[in-house]
Amino acid sequence: MAGAMTGIKVLDFSQIVSGPMAACMLADQGADVIKIEAPTGDPVRAFGPGKGNMSATFITVNRGKRGLALDLKKPESAAIVAALIGWADVLIENFRPGAMERLGYGPARCAEINPQLIYASVSGFGPDGPYRNIRVYDPAVQAVSGIAATQLDAAGHPSLVGSLMADKLTALTAAQAITAALFARERSGVAQQVAVSMLDAAIAFNWPEAMYNHSFLDEPPAPVPNYSDLARLWPARDGQVAIGVLQDAEFVALCAAIERPDLAADPRFTRAADRAVYRDDWLPAVAAEIASRDVDTLMAAFIATGAVGGRVNTRANVGDDPQVRHNHSIAEIDHGALGRVRSPIAPAQFSATPSHAPRPAPGLGEHSRAILRELGQSATDIDALIAAGVVIAASH
Template identity: 45%
Template sequence: MLESAEQMSVDAGPLSGYRIIDLTSYVSGPFATMLLADQGAEVIKIEEPNTGDFLRYSGTSRENLAAPFLTNNRNKLSVALDLKRPEALEVVYRLVETADVFVQNFRPGVADRLGVGEAVLRGKNKNLIYVSISGFGPSGPYAARRVYDSVVQSVGGIGHLQKGSRDRPELVRTVMADKVTAQYAAQGITAALLARERGKGGQHVEVPMLDATLAWIWPDGMTDLTFVGDENVVRAARVAELDLIFATQDGHIMVASVSDAEFVAFAEGLGQPELAQDGRFRTIQGRLTHWKALADIIRKELVKHKTDYWDARFAEADAVSAPVNSREQVVADPQVIESEILFEYQHSAAGTIRQPRHPIRFSATPADSARSEAPVLGEHTKAILQALDLSDGEIEQITG
């Protein structure tokens, strides 16, 4: 059982002492604020009283608690407020007066209509870091569209990039654009807080999902669009387009080589050292140009033995390889176990839960992924309102 909110201690984390008001839902915002909560920030999640965050009910669930919500909202406090009611909106204003960061991921214009736009909240707290996460930013032909991860993957070229040798584009089968945006948002928030510590004051931080996605895929996924004027030149296969997964006798293995020395090691592990002397494959450019021929050779050889056999051979040769784990195999992988990447805890409603630990390991100010479980909708409403010195009668008026 994790600590309750009243028992939570945020003294150790690098963001201890910072308060974040989180008016986000689904993934892009909650994932960002979860990272900051792991790092010690106090995150107060404001939700609609009757429904809450849609992610509460989305995906694999137990006891009406969805797995994605449990992971994206751990270490947070939940306050249920109907922002259409003036008295509830006033509570948000009072919380903002005490906050360092305010985060929202509405479509452009919605926050203003609700009364929580940047200009209004800046009037309540001039040093506030106000964060707007959106699909396409505040302007442009798509700005007002309803946006989910799949929309941004499609517009941003991810679907086409995933096509490879297949007949049609395919989306990445995880909400990549949402989570990439979340990571940029978390980094942007900490950078803005650092700038404020250095005397720059509060500011508005905008993180459009399309911007974040293009920035993330560009270095390797858009290489042939980097040199202006040469966009239509026929080039060798891009590294990002290579299919590096091959069938073995009992499964699949990933093999790769970037440097020429790595290819020599790979050829040795494959049992065909002469490949490293083949004029077509001696350089990285040659291997890219003649990738189809090389892949055919690899494919015919790897299917002769089991995955463990090949993985051991390539490891002995110091070549680049890895077994292609199923999701179930990931949990049991010896490296995952040795590194203690995953942990389990007893959730008060959902039973035993498995989640990944915070991926950043701080030597002096450790993050804590297990400080408190994801909250029940409105679990901390009364405690937070009492902390604002509101009477029981006032609280009843606000929440009733």
């Protein structure tokens, strides 16, 4: 059955995580994605544990794509790239500002080749401005965007989220924006450029609750405790759990789960605003009850009462969580010589146009010959390009 993006052709020049993950989402949904790599390969091939030139991270953010290894600095590559631009519906790049123009494939030139091309550019801090020439990785964006300031350590100092938060939320933003641009093109016939900066995406992602004390400008209300000050994990007898009591009914359910209906009946705690004021009067009691129970007992009680709660899984046992198993959230990919590889499923489920099950990521130049044949190159021409170092192809 066709996916939601079946028939859409994507040319992915991007590397590391933000751009490749956006293109991967489109591939999961059925798009034909060709990943262009330099002869040395995407640097993330060597990021973290791997086999050969395939790291676990590379596989996860490049699965389901076809791979063409091409030296863009060699003039013989120009005709190949032009043909691919003419083939594509979408081009994705995340080089430093100006790099694509220097290579000869900026938005204006690509629009000349293919007026219907959606040209998606992902940058770190934006295409211009005082930080334009700074090389950008996730920690720098977490720092500037305020995300680090919401993650205070025990001493009250900003710290980093231990994940490529800015990269991945930028990928989500870019994938949605590309889809919106394709929808607009479908209705109007007009293609356009889509520009997403990691900084803007991170600020927008961080803002709703992490910056709520900095939203009102005119006669601002009195500040309330930051959300990050209220969020915590709760030690149980054999692990930790997370709970939530934003709504009054959730507090009632929690009190039922820990067998303390008296707390729910206390008039000081019946409303969320009052619970914030009197938090030192109910928090210790809730903490003591949670600490006296094991995690399985707490989870059973949360399920029975409809309370907000979740066990704190280690990285190693996420896949063993009952709900994760029920959802089939993690799939196994048969990756040939690499053996089996685990990868998350595409999280959006479509009733009529299902996403692909996770598929292998391309080896460096794995599909170079096949792609060039599709572009009309003869076997002799392909061999000459490979001999000249313009194209890298997997052995056959």
